[in-house]
Amino acid sequence: MGAGQGRHVVVVGAGIVGASCALFLQRDGHEVTLVDPREPGGGTSLGNAGIISLGSISPVGTRAMLARVPSMLLDRDSPLSLRWRHLPELLPWLVRLVLASRPERVEELSRALAALLDRADQAHDILIQQCGLADLVRSGGWLKVACSREKLLASTAGERAMLERHGRAFEMLDAAQVHDLEPALSAEVAGGLLLPHNRAVRHPQRYVAGIVATFLERGGRHVRAPARELLVEGGRIAGVASEAGKLPADAVVIAAGAFSRKLAGLAGLRVPLEAERGYHLMLPHPAETLRRPVYSIDDGFVLAPMEHGIRLTGGVELASLEAPPDFRRVRRLVPRAQRLLPQLSAEIRSEWQGHRPSLPDSLPVIGRAPGRDNLFLAFGHQHIGLTLGPATGQLVADLVAGREPPVDLAPYRADRRFY
Template structure:
């Protein structure tokens, strides 16, 4: 049955959902207070990684917490004044890092990310965005010391056990593959099944433009709540009036839990803030997406130049960005690529929508069939969005989802 569907959020997840719903023949409206792609999806590292199934919480993390608090510019930091508000989420996060849990979680992430390229393919073809997506171009991880590499063996095993090819490289092989890389890295791996997007913001924009050309509507408004008629949700309330709809999809990224709460769902969702610097005309750089694994950031060749993006800061949705963290990325980037020209640099901060167990929520709102949750994609939302879009369209159609949705349940917490 063809319906009116409203999608809240015009990030990569919302636009992917809207595109798939539109392909099913529904009349789709997307609402966002910002233009498409200006939330977290604007400035990510562009990694498109079917094998990024390693949970963010891993065994032994609890002992690192003092370090997270002491080093405000470290790869993972917590602002002191945010420790108390974040505590309930942090406790769940550490519990999710138990050995037996990470296997289960890795299965769930892997299932969602596996179809990244196949499920983007029809969308990017229709929108003419093929030039932005470098499917299976390969992705490299590098470690500065053998000890750091050895410390990440469980992560590599989780990937290998789930069908991801991991090619281990020594110091010399690394430089052969990526000649611009400084000779400071002892170990590396290549994931040949991975790829990257060379302009994540343009990707959302291009898909959104195609969605509009094909009859979809995008409204620039703030969603404040839901309209109801008896038991049913009949639309969304916005700062400029009500938008009627048969079905609503909440794809509002890190802000989704506030909306879900209005429907009685308490989803632990924390913003893991990440930063980037993008260097125009850098003079040097990688050919593919390269992750400095022990520093927790990626270097990606983008249309706009070379982007260094990553790291995690827990400070909530309201605190001002701490751009010293972006400048730290630039400093590390210069260590990674000696000779980097940094005359033209832009900085950015975005809020990753993160559940404690790394898995997103892709489910009906508890007890209803008229609202779908599609949020919480954390560090891999660009990679998980295309399959999420397909799944959400299947849920709205009432057909059997193409993968088991149990790992993404809204009632698992």
């Protein structure tokens, strides 16, 4: 057990990040309470594409991406939309995102993302083994396809160069190789980029619920109420005030996804956290279905085969956290998805909207809150929170126990520049 064993730790947020923190902290011998009004994994961790995406080493804001922004904003079917009346509140985040797109900065940010991603697979394996989750995880990589060879080569050039620089495996496939892997895809597909070592979770919410179930079986507690305030005594964090009452603690972890900015603000921290909003639709599996998640390079969506159907996810919507969902854009993707997967039915079984917690430099905040030795921060995992949640939980457990983390955590500090 770690040096800090036996402390009482409150973790705010029971998504993939908070659940992972809770389990790794408990393994160190701490008494851990999770605080979240929702079911475990009921937030953004419910609705993702399920990809353990080890190759996602590029920050969101690159020069190549920014060059496409004007045309994407003018195209109502592009993968990016902005609700213009929210522009003033989003502006500080957007300006930092643009500043962070300098090529030399992108390279630094990629290295910092890679350092976390290097730990992702092994951290998932611990949770899969400890919590009996192997049935929920499939191997086979993830596949990005295009209907023209030229488009495939041009669109993936930057990504391939970065994968090569960072020693990440990928394979370029021709049409026949793609159809061998995924016979259900349209004959129009001309080729693909396969990331062979990536795995996929077949039901992300059940994956998180499985982690929390093991945590509860081992004596952990889940208080189903929102955290409202941080308790402070003599300048130190003394716990959390929730709607279910006061929860005294020796240490507190904020892992509330896109809602963490307000909670961090209670400790006097200003972090430029915004939500990259995302949507999904659940459609029934066709008779011959997909074997792995498939990304359409032409139309910017993912078809992810889940335990309970095909999940169609696509795009980023920029608006405030509270703005109501607008499902029109994701619904318009259905005919395009049917072109890629011709036997796919258009019967929408359910619709969902969630919030990718994103900092403008695409790095999460992981570490001790500046000036607070017993407040820990674990949020802002943008498009790869499912991938990085378990590794984040391990790092937070290291910090709470007083162990030297195996990764230099300086790039993820809450008081960095964010660009």
